[in-house]
Amino acid sequence: DTEVTQTPKHLVMGMTNKKSLKCEQHMGHRAMYWYKQKAKKPPELMFVYSYEKLSINESVPSRFSPECPNSSLLNLHLHALQPEDSALYLCASRLALAAYNEQFFGPGTRLTVL
Amino acid sequence: QKEVEQNSGPLSVPEGAIASLNCTYSDRGSQSFFWYRQYSGKSPELIMFIYSNGDKEDGRFTAQLNKASQYVSLLIRDSQPSDSATYLCAVKQDSGYSTLTFGKGTMLLVSP
Numbered sequence: 001d002t003e004v005t006q007t008p009k010h011l012v013m014g015m016t017n018k019k020s021l022k023c024e025q026h027m028g029h030r031a032m033y034w035y036k037q038k039a040k041k042p043p044e045l046m047f048v049y050s051y052e053k054l055s056i057n058e059s060v061p062s063r064f065s066p067e068c069p070n071s072s073l074l075n076l077h078l079h080a081l082q083p084e085d086s087a088l089y090l091c092a093s094r095l096a097l098a099a100y101n102e103q104f105f106g107p108g109t110r111l112t113v114l
Numbered sequence: 115q116k117e118v119e120q121n122s123g124p125l126s127v128p129e130g131a132i133a134s135l136n137c138t139y140s141d142r143g144s145q146s147f148f149w150y151r152q153y154s155g156k157s158p159e160l161i162m163f164i165y166s167n168g169d170k171e172d173g174r175f176t177a178q179l180n181k182a183s184q185y186v187s188l189l190i191r192d193s194q195p196s197d198s199a200t201y202l203c204a205v206k207q208d209s210g211y212s213t214l215t216f217g218k219g220t221m222l223l224v225s226p
Binding site: 045102 | 159
């Protein structure tokens with residue numbers, strides 16, 4: 001298995017809803033990332049997990065809550081989002097050995113907040 | 115502030131031509147460089163990475179790195195309409211977690 005999967009592909013939610021995004025990889029990668037990407041902009045780093053521990057939080061609002069239950073799975077819990085949070089949410093993973101710096105992206109979840 | 119600069123384009127080339135995409139970076143200590151291709155509405159796909167000065171070839175793609183000039187480029191030979199996409203240059207930062215700084219991307223249009 002050489003890919004990162006993300007579910008759902010699309011999500012529409014209201015500002016009072018709670019939802020979760022899921023990311024999974026079975027490549028033995030031990031670093032996993034959440035990015036947010038708005039139209040015509042590059043991906044913007046949100047969180048980094050290294051060996052299932054949160055390593056970087058790029059000052060993301062608390063309405064986004066990441067979770068890494070095991071080495072293959074990464075979740076992003078959403079609650080009380082704002083319309084400006086509508087974006088493509090990307091998960092990426094990396095082998096996490098010093099010589100291997102390549103990050104591989106999943107297909108993304110297109111989120112619309114009404 | 116560490117920056118990665120790309121011309122936003124669009125860069126228009128005819129089918130069969132060589133497309134040349136350029137990227138400059140500000141952090142002289144950067145060691146790893148990546149090119150991602152992103153089709154509209156899709157996620158970035160890693161197409162090339164380069165860690166050493168010089169050229170690295172993979173099929174129709176060649177990445178070129180010049181650390182002295184802080185410059186990395188991507189050449190696409192025999193460009194096809196299917197190569198039309200946005201190409202993101204990314205540079206690894208020094209942190210132990212391999213965070214990437216992305217350029218804003220160059221849109222490439224290959225006309226039949």
